[in-house]
Amino acid sequence: MPLPPKIKDLxxxxxxxxxxxxxxxxxxxxxxxxxxxxxxxxxxDCEHPDMNLVVANGRRNNRPDGxxxxxxxxxxxxxxxxxxxxxxxxxxCSDHVHYYQGGRPFQYSIYDPESGxxxxxxxxxxxxxGHKPQVAVRGGLWKCxxxxxxxxxxxxxxxxxxxxxxxxxVAPGFDFHDFTWVTEDLLRQTCKDNRLVNFFLPYIxxxxxxxxxxxxxxxxxxxxxxxxxxxxxRIKDRS
Numbered sequence: 211m212p213l214p215p216k217i218k219d220l221x222x223x224x225x226x227x228x229x230x231x232x233x234x235x236x237x238x239x240x241x242x243x244x245x246x247x248x249x250x251x252x253x254x255d256c257e258h259p260d261m262n263l264v265v266a267n268g269r270r271n272n273r274p275d276g277x278x279x280x281x282x283x284x285x286x287x288x289x290x291x292x293x294x295x296x297x298x299x300x301x302x303c304s305d306h307v308h309y310y311q312g313g314r315p316f317q318y319s320i321y322d323p324e325s326g327x328x329x330x331x332x333x334x335x336x337x338x339x340g341h342k343p344q345v346a347v348r349g350g351l352w353k354c355x356x357x358x359x360x361x362x363x364x365x366x367x368x369x370x371x372x373x374x375x376x377x378x379x380v381a382p383g384f385d386f387h388d389f390t391w392v393t394e395d396l397l398r399q400t401c402k403d404n405r406l407v408n409f410f411l412p413y414i415x416x417x418x419x420x421x422x423x424x425x426x427x428x429x430x431x432x433x434x435x436x437x438x439x440x441x442x443x444r445i446k447d448r449s
Contacts, residue, residue, distance in 0.1 A: 213312045217291045217372040217449045224287055228444035230431050231298050233290035233373075241282040241383060249435045250386045251428065252280050264382050269303060272387040280304070281383030290316060291373045294448035295357035299397075299413040301350060302380070303388040308345045309377035310334055314357055316374045318345050321352040321410070323400045328409075332358065333376065352392055354413035372449075386428045391418035 214220055217234075226234035237245040242262025243253030254277070256262040263279040270276050288308075290297065297318070308318070315334030321327070334341030347353050357374050394414050401407050415421070421430050433440060 213371070213375065215370045215372060217289070220289065220373060220375070221445070221449060224289075226287070226289060228434055228441060228448060229288060230434050231288075231300065232296050233288060233294045233448065234445075235286050235288045237284065237286045239283065239285040241284070243281060246435075250384060250431050252277070252383065252385045252387075254279065256281075266303065266382040266388075269388060272303070273385070280385055280388075283379060283381050284383035285377065285379045286384075287311070288376045288378050289313075289373050290355075290357040290376075291448055292357070292359060295359060296413065297353070297355040298415045298418075299352060299354040299392040299410055300415075301352045301390055301392065302384070303349045304380050304382050304384065305349050306347045306353075307379045308333055308347070309379070310341070310343050310374075311377050312375040313371035314359065314369075314374045315341055316355055316357050316376060318347070318353060318355040319409075319413075320347055321401075321406070323350075323352060326401070326403070326406075328406060333374075334358070352410075354410065386431045389427060389431075391415050391422055391427065393418045393422055395419065 214223065220226065221234060224236055226236050229235040239245055240248065240253055242256030242258060247253065254263070262282060264282045265278050266280045267278060269278045310333045315332050317330055317332045320329045320331065331345050332341045333345045392414065394411065397407060397410055397414065401410070421427055
């Protein structure tokens with residue numbers, strides 16, 4: 211059976227929920243742990259911790275407990291939509307690989323804060339247009355993006371879809387303690403090119419300053435799992 215064109219049908223088919231960075235998601239794999247059970251944090255209660263956990267050196271200050279172990283690998287479906295097409299600007303300590311799995315193309319903007327280099331790569335099926343089936347992002351690079359809505363036309367294979375279906379693998383495994391929103395202040399301090407600043411400003415989370423100032427990244431993310439009323443409203447707004 212082909213992918214359903216409507217996002218509401220995909221939500222029910224894959225059991226998706228709203229994602230803090232935009233769109234929808236579900237965790238499909240976490241080494242040694244039940245997917246979705248740890249709410250985006252490391253699952254230490256593994257049957258085989260010697261195989262399921264790896265030490266991510268240099269992250270002692272990321273978690274309050276100082277534990278540098280992470281699940282070896284995590285994977286999710288991430289699904290931006292026509293109503294929520296944007297990936298907000300952030301960076302993660304771990305490497306990410308993104309896989310096109312259906313729907314509309316998605317353009318990633320990847321920025322190296324050390325070199326000042328910006329790369330734009332479109333994840334999608336149309337190789338003759340320069341699309342890539344995979345996009346790898348090294349840990350520490352800034353990342354944002356936009357689903358390609360205007361690019362689609364009557365002859366495109368993907369124009370009927372209300373979303374992009376993206377697979378995302380993270381190693382060492384995803385933990386919200388390793389995740390950082392880029393604030394406007396950090397953007398202006400780091401990026402001296404006003405053209406790039408103006409490009410990134412629309413991708414800044416509107417509460418990034420408050421979240422980072424009060425160290426609420428993890429607490430805010432947990433709300434996406436636990437706050438049912440907010441979840442219902444986000445589902446309505448994004449689908």
